[in-house]
Amino acid sequence: MSDEDLTxxxxxxxxxxxxxxxxxxxxxxxxxxxxxxxxxxxxxxxRKKNYEVDFIxxxxxxxxxxxxxxxxxxxNILGIQKxxxxxxxxxxxxxxxxxxxxxxxDSTEVLNKAGVITDNARTPKFIKxxxxxxxxxxxxxxxxxxxxxxxxxxxCKNCYEHYLTQKIKExxxxxxxxxxxxxxxxxxxxxxxxxxxxxxxxxRYRTLLNRxxxxxNEYLRWCPAPSCEYAIECHVPQTSLTSIxxxxxxxxxxxxxxxxxxxxxxPSICVLVKxxxxxxxxxxxxxxxxxxxxxxxxxxxxxxEKNGGCNHMTCRKCKYEFCWVCMGPWSEHGTSWxxxxxxxxxxxxxxRDQQAKSRASLERYLHYYNRFANHEQSAKLDRELYNKTxxxxxxxxxxxxxxxxxxxxxxxxxxxxxxxxxxxxxTYAFAFYxxxxxxxxxxxxxxxxxxxxxxxxxxxxxxxxxxxxIAELKQQVLDKTVYVxxxxxxxxxxxxxxxxxxxxxFQVDIKS
Amino acid sequence: MSALFTKRLSxxxxxxxxxxxxxxxxxxxxxxxxxxxTLDGVDGTLYAGERFTLEFRFSPNYPMESPEVVFTGNxxxxxxxxxxxxxxxxxxxxxxxxxxxxxSVCLSIQSMLSSCTCKEPPPDNNHYVKTAKASPKQTQWxxxxxxx
Ligand SMILES: [Zn+2]
Ligand SMILES: [Zn+2]
Ligand SMILES: [Zn+2]
Ligand SMILES: [Zn+2]
Ligand SMILES: [Zn+2]
Ligand SMILES: [Zn+2]
Numbered sequence: 001m002s003d004e005d006l007t008x009x010x011x012x013x014x015x016x017x018x019x020x021x022x023x024x025x026x027x028x029x030x031x032x033x034x035x036x037x038x039x040x041x042x043x044x045x046x047r048k049k050n051y052e053v054d055f056i057x058x059x060x061x062x063x064x065x066x067x068x069x070x071x072x073x074x075x076n077i078l079g080i081q082k083x084x085x086x087x088x089x090x091x092x093x094x095x096x097x098x099x100x101x102x103x104x105x106d107s108t109e110v111l112n113k114a115g116v117i118t119d120n121a122r123t124p125k126f127i128k129x130x131x132x133x134x135x136x137x138x139x140x141x142x143x144x145x146x147x148x149x150x151x152x153x154x155x156c157k158n159c160y161e162h163y164l165t166q167k168i169k170e171x172x173x174x175x176x177x178x179x180x181x182x183x184x185x186x187x188x189x190x191x192x193x194x195x196x197x198x199x200x201x202x203x204r205y206r207t208l209l210n211r212x213x214x215x216x217n218e219y220l221r222w223c224p225a226p227s228c229e230y231a232i233e234c235h236v237p238q239t240s241l242t243s244i245x246x247x248x249x250x251x252x253x254x255x256x257x258x259x260x261x262x263x264x265x266x267p268s269i270c271v272l273v274k275x276x277x278x279x280x281x282x283x284x285x286x287x288x289x290x291x292x293x294x295x296x297x298x299x300x301x302x303x304x305e306k307n308g309g310c311n312h313m314t315c316r317k318c319k320y321e322f323c324w325v326c327m328g329p330w331s332e333h334g335t336s337w338x339x340x341x342x343x344x345x346x347x348x349x350x351x352r353d354q355q356a357k358s359r360a361s362l363e364r365y366l367h368y369y370n371r372f373a374n375h376e377q378s379a380k381l382d383r384e385l386y387n388k389t390x391x392x393x394x395x396x397x398x399x400x401x402x403x404x405x406x407x408x409x410x411x412x413x414x415x416x417x418x419x420x421x422x423x424x425x426x427t428y429a430f431a432f433y434x435x436x437x438x439x440x441x442x443x444x445x446x447x448x449x450x451x452x453x454x455x456x457x458x459x460x461x462x463x464x465x466x467x468x469x470i471a472e473l474k475q476q477v478l479d480k481t482v483y484v485x486x487x488x489x490x491x492x493x494x495x496x497x498x499x500x501x502x503x504x505x506f507q508v509d510i511k512s
Numbered sequence: 513m514s515a516l517f518t519k520r521l522s523x524x525x526x527x528x529x530x531x532x533x534x535x536x537x538x539x540x541x542x543x544x545x546x547x548x549x550t551l552d553g554v555d556g557t558l559y560a561g562e563r564f565t566l567e568f569r570f571s572p573n574y575p576m577e578s579p580e581v582v583f584t585g586n587x588x589x590x591x592x593x594x595x596x597x598x599x600x601x602x603x604x605x606x607x608x609x610x611x612x613x614x615x616s617v618c619l620s621i622q623s624m625l626s627s628c629t630c631k632e633p634p635p636d637n638n639h640y641v642k643t644a645k646a647s648p649k650q651t652q653w654x655x656x657x658x659x660x
Binding site: 135136137138139158159162163166170180181182183184 | 516519520523573575576577603607609610611612
C-alpha cells in the first residue's frame with residue numbers, strides 16, 4: 001500500500017487489544033514490512049472476531065495513486081494508451097478482470113461501447129467547416145471552431161465550453177456527461193473536455209473523476225463524516241449484508257457501516273435498520289410523548305427531570321427509586337430477575353379482536369421504540385455530563401496534585417459508555433424484528449447483561465467527584481469500563497455468529 | 513448575461529413570431545427572464561376548445577440548463593400535470609438537451625395533452641401539491657410512463 005494509506009491497526013487500535021489481519025490477496029495492497037510483521041503477530045493472537053471486518057483507510061493521495069496503478073496495469077496488459085485504459089476502466093466500473101476478459105473476446109465492441117477511439121487520426125479536435133450553423137447558439141461565423149463526437153453531432157466550441165462548464169461546475173458531473181444532442185447517449189470523452197474548457201474547470205473535472213473511482217467501486221466508500229476526505233476499503237460485498245454488519249472506523253474517528261453508510265448500527269443488519277427508521281418516521285406522532293424530558297414520579301406524582309444518562313432515578317421528594325424507562329421500581333433492576341428489556345408477548349397472544357390486536361402491536365412497538373430512543377437520549381446526556389465533569393476535573397487539577405493522565409480514565413469510560421448505548425439502541429431495533437424462538441432468550445440475556453452493566457457505569461459517572469476519593473472512584477470506573485466493554489463484545493459476537501449461522505428468525509423478509 | 517443566452521433567445525423569439533406553430537402563441541416576452549405563451553387544445557382531442565397559459569423562466573445558463581416551465585391560471589386536468597401547474601415531462605428535467613427550445617418544449621406538451629385518453633389529475637396530486645417546492649426543477653421526478 002502507498003505511504004499515504006493508513007491501515008486501521010496503526011491508526012486507532014489500542015495496542016493491548018486484539019489485532020486483526022489485513023486482507024493480503026488485495027490487488028493494490030503491495031507487500032511491505034508492516035504487513036509481513038503483522039502476520040506474525042496475528043498468528044499468536046486470537047483470530048478475528050465475528051463482528052469485526054477487515055478494512056483499510058485511504059487518503060485522497062492514496063486513492064489517486066491506486067487509480068493510477070490500475071490504469072497503468074491495464075494499459076500495459078492491453079497495450080493501449082493510459083487515457084484509453086482509464087476510460088475503459090471507468091466504463092467497467094473499475095472491474096479490471098471483467099474488462100480484460102471482455103476486451104480479449106471483442107476489443108472493437110468494448111472500445112465502441114465505452115466511446116474510446118484509439119485511432120490517432122480520429123482523436124477529437126476542433127475544426128472549421130464552411131457553411132456550418134451551430135444548432136444551439138445559431139452562430140454561423142466563417143471561422144467557428146466545431147467538433148463532433150463519434151455520433152456525428154457537431155456543435156461549436158463556445159457551446160461545448162458553456163455546456164461542459166455548466167455540467168462540471170454546477171452539476172458536479174464528470175464521467176457521465178452526454179453529447180449535447182437530444183436523446184444521444186455518447187459520452188463526452190476526457191480529451192474533448194480537456195480541449196474545450198479552461199484550466200480551472202479541467203482541474204475540477206479531474207477531481208470529480210477521481211471521486212467516481214470511489215463511488216463506482218463496490219469495495220470503496222467515502223467516510224460520510226462532514227468534510228472528511230478519507231475513503232474506506234472493505235471487501236464485504238452487498239450480497240453479504242443480511243449476515244454481516246461491516247462496521248468500520250475512519251481515522252477521523254467516525255464509526256459507520258460500510259454496507260449502508262449509516263452511523264454504527266451493530267448488531268442490526270442494514271435492512272432492519274432501514275425498515276426501523278422508516279417505521280419510526282411513519283409512527284413519529286404516536287411515539288412523540290416518549291421523548292419528553294420530564295415524567296411524573298410513580299409514587300408522589302411530583303415532576304422529575306432527567307439531567308444525566310443514567311436511568312436509575314430517585315425522586316427528590318419521596319425518595320422512591322425507579323427505572324426511567326419502564327417506571328418500575330429500581331430494586332428489580334439490579335438483580336437477576338431484571339426484566340426491563342423484555343417485551344411480554346403474552347398480551348399480544350391474548351388479544352382476540354382486531355382492536356385489541358392493534359393495541360397490542362402498538363404497545364409492542366412502543367416497548368422497543370421507548371428503549372431505542374432512551375439510549376439515544378441517554379448517550380447525549382452522558383456526553384453532556386462528561387463535559388461538565390471535565391471542567392470540574394480541570395479545576396481540580398489546579399488545586400490538587402492530579403496529573404492530566406490521571407483524569408483520562410473518565411474520558412475513556414464515557415467513550416465506551418456512549419458506544420455501548422449505541423449498541424444497545426440498535427439491539428432494540430433488532431429485537432423488534434426478531435421472531436421468538438429458543439435463541440431469542442440468549443439474545444435478551446446478553447442484552448440485559450449489557451444494559452445492566454451500562455446503567456451501573458452510567459451511575460458511577462454521575463457520582464460527585466471529590467479530590468480525596470478520586471483514586472477509589474478511578475478504580476471502580478476502570479473495572480466497570482472493562483466489564484461493560486466485555487459485555488458488549490459478548491453480545492456482538494453472539495449476534496454476529498447467529499447471523500452467519502442463520503440462527504435468527506425475523507418477522508420480516510430480510511431479502512427484500 | 514452571456515452573449516449566447518441573449519442571442520439564442522432573440523433568435524427563438526423572432527422564429528416563434530414569424531413562424532408560429534399551430535395553436536401556440538407568444539403573449540408576453542418583454543424580458544429574457546420569463547415568457548408567457550398560450551397553448552390551445554387541439555381539435556378532436558379531450559382538450560379541444562380550451563386555452564392554457566405556459567410560463568417559461570430562463571436562467572442565464574439557458575440553453576445549457578433547462579428552462580423552468582409551468583402552467584399558470586387555468587391548469588389542464590391531466591395525469592402528468594399537477595394542479596399547481598407543475599408538469600411531469602422528462603425533457604424539462606433530466607432529458608433536457610441544449611438543442612431543445614421553447615418551440616420544441618411547447619410541441620412536446622401539446623402532444624402530451626393530445627394523446628391523453630382520460631382527463632384526471634395525477635394520483636398523488638394532493639400530496640405533491642402540499643409538499644412541492646415553488647420550482648418544479650427542485651422535484652426529484654421519476655418518469656414511469658411516457659405513453660399517457
Ligand atoms: Zn454553438
Ligand atoms: Zn451525439
Ligand atoms: Zn472520516
Ligand atoms: Zn448498514
Ligand atoms: Zn416521588
Ligand atoms: Zn426498567
